Amino acid sequence: MAHCAALILRTSWVYGETGNNFVKTMLRLGKERDTLGVVADQAGCPTYSRDIAHATMTLVDAYATNTTKFVHRQQIYHLSGHGQTTWHGFAEAIFAGAAQYEALALTTLNAIATEDYPTPAVRPPNSVLNCTKLQTDFGIVMQEWRTSLAECLERLYQR
Numbered sequence: 001m002a003h004c005a006a007l008i009l010r011t012s013w014v015y016g017e018t019g020n021n022f023v024k025t026m027l028r029l030g031k032e033r034d035t036l037g038v039v040a041d042q043a044g045c046p047t048y049s050r051d052i053a054h055a056t057m058t059l060v061d062a063y064a065t066n067t068t069k070f071v072h073r074q075q076i077y078h079l080s081g082h083g084q085t086t087w088h089g090f091a092e093a094i095f096a097g098a099a100q101y102e103a104l105a106l107t108t109l110n111a112i113a114t115e116d117y118p119t120p121a122v123r124p125p126n127s128v129l130n131c132t133k134l135q136t137d138f139g140i141v142m143q144e145w146r147t148s149l150a151e152c153l154e155r156l157y158q159r
Contacts, residue, residue, distance in 0.1 A: 006074040007059055009052070012127050013080070013090075016049030017155050022087070026094045027156070030104040040088035040111035044127040045080035048148035055079055055140050062138060077137075078129035081145035088112075090145075097150055101157040 015021040029036055059077075085093070088111045095106060114123065134140050 007063065008074070008076040009056065009059075009079045010076060010129060011047050011052060011079045012129060013044045013046045014049055014052065015046060015149075015152065017152060017159070018049075022046075022090065023094055023149070023152060023156075026091050027098055027104075030095055030098065030106040032105065034105050035108040035110065036091070036106055037110040037112040037116065038088040038091040039114050039117050039123075040086045041113050042123055042125055042127070043084050043086055045082070045084050045129060046090050046145040046149065047079070047081040048143070048145075048152055050151070051081065051143055051148050052079060055134075055142065058140055059138060075137075077134045078131045079134060079140075080129040080131060080142065081148055082131075082142045083145050084128045085145065086111075090149075093146055093149055094153070097153045098157075101153065 013022070015023040026036075026038075088109070091109060095104060095109065098104060114125070131140075131142060
């Protein structure tokens, strides 16, 4: 086995301005539908892709400049937005933030149970990640997810 430095970052509920993700899906559906049901019994930490990129650059810099005692070890870190919510709570925040930029067709956002929204993959009721190790080892504190969401929406609507 090679004895080289390795960083593995576990993240969840990733969203951003590009690609397919929950924020962009909600915005599209909010334009197309007046009523929408979103799962309210699964908790997680929404994580903005730009925040992941910034944290990753900090970690790579620490490894590249040999400024950390962990340089020759393999490490797994949790990296997610600060704070937690449900998919329904996330959707509420998305629509509230988007309302300052455009009028949406959506008038009703219903909280539904996981069993009311079947998917091929089984989703855990709690996918909140504890990022204490990342903060302790590198001093990285992720932004609160609502702050990051506001930044993402601003960038989306500036396009």
